Amino acid sequence: MTVNQRVQKHRDERRMLGFRSVQLWVPDTRRPDFAEECRRQCRIATQADNADNIQSFMDEALADVVGWTE
Numbered sequence: 001m002t003v004n005q006r007v008q009k010h011r012d013e014r015r016m017l018g019f020r021s022v023q024l025w026v027p028d029t030r031r032p033d034f035a036e037e038c039r040r041q042c043r044i045a046t047q048a049d050n051a052d053n054i055q056s057f058m059d060e061a062l063a064d065v066v067g068w069t070e
Contacts, residue, residue, distance in 0.1 A: 001009075011021065027034065049055075 014021070027037075
């Protein structure tokens with residue numbers, strides 16, 4: 001059995017089990033600018049969190065959920 005046949009068999013078995021194949025594109029962590037881009041995005045997220053006071057919003061939302069502290 002060739003590699004292509006084995007892969008196709010595996011895919012067919014997964015489909016029969018109710019799965020479907022998806023392709024995901026993710027950032028390339030090997031790029032030289034990857035770490036700096038992570039830092040840049042973290043700074044933006046931190047600034048947004050500080051400006052929006054998201055924690056108090058989350059606390060208020062949780063307080064509305066009956067029995068969440070029990």
